[in-house]
Amino acid sequence: MSHxxxxxxxxxxxxxxxxxxFVAANRNRTWLITETLLPLIGTIAMxxxxxxxxxxxxxxxxxxxxxxxxxxxxxxIWAMATQFxxxxxxxxxxxxxMSPTSLSAILLGMALGxxxxxxxxxxxxxxxxxxxxxxxxxxAGLLPAIGIFVLTISALYCLGMLLAxxxxxxxxxxxxxxxAMQEPIYFLSGFYFPVRTLGAFVGGIxxxxxxxxxxxxxxxxxxxxxxxxxxxxxxxxxxxxxxAVYAFLSQVSLRFLERRARQDARLILRST
Amino acid sequence: MxxxxxxxxxxxxYRSRSQEVVALDGIDLRVARGQRYGxxxxxxxxxxxxxKILVTLLLPSSxxxxxxxxxxxxxxxxxRHRIAxxxxxxxxxxxxxxxxxxxxxxSQFYGMxxxxxxxxxxxxxxxxxxxxxxxxxxxxxxxxxRQKMNLIRGLITNPRILFLDEPTVALxxxxxxxxxxxVRRWMAEDQTRTVILTTHYMMEADELCDRVAIxxxxxxxxxxxxxELKQQVQQNAIVDLQLSPGSRLLDALRGVDxxxxxxxxxxxxxxxFSLQLSSDAALGGVMRVVEASGREIRGVQKREPTLEDAFVxxxxxxxxxxxxx
Numbered sequence: 001m002s003h004x005x006x007x008x009x010x011x012x013x014x015x016x017x018x019x020x021x022f023v024a025a026n027r028n029r030t031w032l033i034t035e036t037l038l039p040l041i042g043t044i045a046m047x048x049x050x051x052x053x054x055x056x057x058x059x060x061x062x063x064x065x066x067x068x069x070x071x072x073x074x075x076x077i078w079a080m081a082t083q084f085x086x087x088x089x090x091x092x093x094x095x096x097x098m099s100p101t102s103l104s105a106i107l108l109g110m111a112l113g114x115x116x117x118x119x120x121x122x123x124x125x126x127x128x129x130x131x132x133x134x135x136x137x138x139x140a141g142l143l144p145a146i147g148i149f150v151l152t153i154s155a156l157y158c159l160g161m162l163l164a165x166x167x168x169x170x171x172x173x174x175x176x177x178x179x180a181m182q183e184p185i186y187f188l189s190g191f192y193f194p195v196r197t198l199g200a201f202v203g204g205i206x207x208x209x210x211x212x213x214x215x216x217x218x219x220x221x222x223x224x225x226x227x228x229x230x231x232x233x234x235x236x237x238x239x240x241x242x243x244a245v246y247a248f249l250s251q252v253s254l255r256f257l258e259r260r261a262r263q264d265a266r267l268i269l270r271s272t
Numbered sequence: 273m274x275x276x277x278x279x280x281x282x283x284x285x286y287r288s289r290s291q292e293v294v295a296l297d298g299i300d301l302r303v304a305r306g307q308r309y310g311x312x313x314x315x316x317x318x319x320x321x322x323x324k325i326l327v328t329l330l331l332p333s334s335x336x337x338x339x340x341x342x343x344x345x346x347x348x349x350x351x352r353h354r355i356a357x358x359x360x361x362x363x364x365x366x367x368x369x370x371x372x373x374x375x376x377x378x379s380q381f382y383g384m385x386x387x388x389x390x391x392x393x394x395x396x397x398x399x400x401x402x403x404x405x406x407x408x409x410x411x412x413x414x415x416x417x418r419q420k421m422n423l424i425r426g427l428i429t430n431p432r433i434l435f436l437d438e439p440t441v442a443l444x445x446x447x448x449x450x451x452x453x454x455v456r457r458w459m460a461e462d463q464t465r466t467v468i469l470t471t472h473y474m475m476e477a478d479e480l481c482d483r484v485a486i487x488x489x490x491x492x493x494x495x496x497x498x499x500e501l502k503q504q505v506q507q508n509a510i511v512d513l514q515l516s517p518g519s520r521l522l523d524a525l526r527g528v529d530x531x532x533x534x535x536x537x538x539x540x541x542x543x544x545f546s547l548q549l550s551s552d553a554a555l556g557g558v559m560r561v562v563e564a565s566g567r568e569i570r571g572v573q574k575r576e577p578t579l580e581d582a583f584v585x586x587x588x589x590x591x592x593x594x595x596x597x
Contacts, residue, residue, distance in 0.1 A: 003353040004383025016380030019373065020366040027368055091364045098327050099381040100352045106381075262331040265286065269329060 003100070013105035014112060021079075021113025025120060035117065036124045039074075043067035043125055046192045047133055059193075061137065061223040064129045066191035068122040069211050069218075072156055073185060075118040077178045080110055080160035081167045085174040091270040097261065103254045107164055111157035141221030148221070151239050152214025158246035159210060165253040168267060169260075185209055194219065196229045203229050210242045275338075276433055276466035277303040277326060282335035284321050284490075295321040297490035298335070303483075306463045308455070310481030311470045312579065314591040318490040319470035323437045326468065327357045340432050353382070356431035360441030362422045367411030371402065371421055374410050375428060382429045389428060396424040400454055416447030423451055427458055434458075436469040440476060452480050472591060474579040478502075486583055488594060493586045501582040508532050508548040510581055511555065514571035515543045515562065524561050530554025535580075535590025542570055546590070548581060 004012075024031065043063055050059040087093040096106050129135065167174045188206030189195065195203045195216050206212040207229075217235040219226040229235070261267040282299040285292055295318045303309040311319050324330040326339050328348035337344045342351040365374040372393055379389035397403045400420045405413065413421065419439065426434055436455070440448035459465050471477050477484050478498045485495045494501055515521070517538075525534045525545060533548040549555060562569060584590050 009381070009383035012380040012383050016377045019377055020369055023373070024366075024368050091359065091362050094329055095357075095364055095378070096381065098329055098352055098355075098357060099378075100349070100383070101381040262329065265324070265330055269324065 006100075006102075009101050010105045013101040014109040017106050017109025018111075018113035018116070019109075021110065021117055024113075025117045036121045039067065039071065039121065040125055040128060043070075043129055044132075047129065051133075056225075057135065058223045058225055060133050061135045062194060062219060062226070063192050064126060064133075064135050065215060065219055065223070067125045067129060069152070069189075069215050070186070070191050071118040071122040071125065072115070072153055073189070073209075073211055074182070075114045076156055076160035076163070077181055077185075079114045079117075080107065080157065081163035081181075082174045082178050083110055084164045084168045088168065088268055088270060093268045094270060097258065097268050103165075103258065104161070104251060107161040107250070107254075111160060114160075115153060115157065137222040138224050141224075145218045145221040148214055148217045148236060148239070151236070151243065152210050152218075155210035155214070155239050155242040155246060158243055158250055161250035162246050162253055165250070165257040168257060185211070188212065189215060190229075191215070194227045194229070196227045207238065210239055210246075213238050213242075273302075274305040275302055275341075276305040276307070277301065277309070277337075277339050277468060279322075279326075279337045280335055282322070282325065282337055283333050284318075284325060284330065285333045294490050296325075296332070299487070299490070299492055301485055301492065301495075303466060303468065305466050306459075307482045308459060308467045308469065308480055310477035310484040311468065311487060312472065312474065312477045312484050312583070313470075313487040314472055314594040316595060317472075317487045319472075319487060320437055321490075322487070323357065323435050323468070323470055327355055327435050328352060354432045355435065356426040356429060357435040357437065358422050358426040358439055359436075360419070360438035360443075362419070364422065364425075365410050367409060369410050370407050371410060371413070372397070372406040375421065375425055378425050379428045384429060392428050393424065396427055399457070400424060400450060416443050416450075419443055419447060419451060420454075423454060427454075432464065433466045433468065436467060438471055439469065440471070440473065448476070452476065455480065474583070474591075478579050484579065486579075486586060488583075488587050494582065498579060501579055502577045505533075505548055505577040505581045505585050508550060508577070508581075508585075509552050509554075510575050510577050511547045511549055511558075512571070512573045512575060513545040513547060513558070513562070513569070514573075515545065516568040516570060517541060517543055518565060518567040521545070521561070521565050521567065524565070525558060528554060528557040528561055530557060533581075533584045533588070535584045535593060537590060537592050543567075546581065546584065548577075548585060 046063045047060050050063065084093055096103060167177060170177055188202065189209055189212040190198065195206060195212055198206065213235040216229045217232055220228050220232055257267065279299050279301045282296055284296040285294050299322060311322060313319050321330065325332050325337055326344060328344050328351055331345060339351055340354050344351060375393045376389055397406050402417060402420055405417055440451050455467055459467060469481060481498060483497055484501060485492050487493065522534060522536050525531055525547065530550045531547055531554055532550050534545060536543055536545050547558060587594060
């Protein structure tokens, strides 16, 4: 019996699973406010703190760039890592698993759609905050910064794919887990300050999240004078390694999940 | 005989730290291709576990199962191209998508080319009377419309074997009839298609299925055509007795000479007893027990046997009682 190739199914799944996220971003106008304007408030609050302290203007840039990448971390935690849990509750997960597609394709679709939603939000944060507070960036570093940004986001969503299956193994209310990962990462990744401030040990731990090194590298490129955590070249290399490692680990974890799920009904079947 | 589904000594045990539950306890089934095959039993009988194993979502603890000739344990990747499942009370998908978008999305997980998928979706929406809802958001659908949409999801990819797990649960009469009609129509289009349907609605199994397996506590207690199963109680007179509420009466009725089996269900504040009498003469003894109980008789009716009666005879009590046990 002939059927579509695995590659065709894989690609079609990515497009199809990203579709609800594109639609959600465009169809639900209230999300524009909650997803874009509300997070901007946090960024602006930090800018006022630095202003009150008469910090150098590049510190305002640290905060704005932190706010840009913050959107992606929140998306990875809330809309990727926890998503399989919600999908299981609604019954989607068992339909994904019993179709000929792969969970990797489903997660890549989520990532593609999620990155699009977050990009909209982060561009809004970047433009509005930069214009409002007169933050300027080095034009020379812009193109390489975009390259590092793409690399960082790739590593981040690979980490998100890994977390999606790990969160499902956790079995309990995953939003507590997501909550628990939110604030510490804000701190460890140096969203609002250069990560070098934390020292080599804490900064090193924070660097397990691709955002830490990506953010530091982007700041070095577009905000000259940023105290570097490690040199740009090593940061890029480390992020490339993270892409490979997290992609590999997510595949291992998903395969393990699929195997275990057929033995342990609770992992993927909706409770009736 | 061309076999679509076969299980041999299929067993599934759920284990947790504190207990072990045997959901399936040696199920042997053979379903011929082209059949509408019903798996009938009370809640907790093991029907859903059986379906989940057959659709490759669960592994059996022991035994074997083959669907479309493929081993569900080892050949599950190939098998997933050939099957689909629709469950009752499904809330799958994404509420902000339009109906046609959601259906398209699921078709892509099977690698269907978009244009034929969209054509097929339009055709099925029309057949199930959902054309006008095609552009409606999924979140705005009634439960009946949602279940029709779920059925379409199962049909888009033209599965060789369609698994329906309690497909009409909680639906109103009209929506349930539409779902059953579509299953019949879909089967009639291609004689090689097979449907495996689990239900605890006896009427549904009777009306829709070519053959039925009655399962209880993880075991097949009877198998045959609905007519064959009903024939098991054909020699008995079936009498429905409607009584006002009162003290427990079932055991006393079961003890009456000539009462082969009895079950009770409560509906609209009235206790409805279903009695299988070995002869009409047993009715006298029944009436004496009722009179002694002080209960008021609201109705007495003799009727043809149903699958529910066959279940009562086989298991010793009604489905509702079995679910509470």
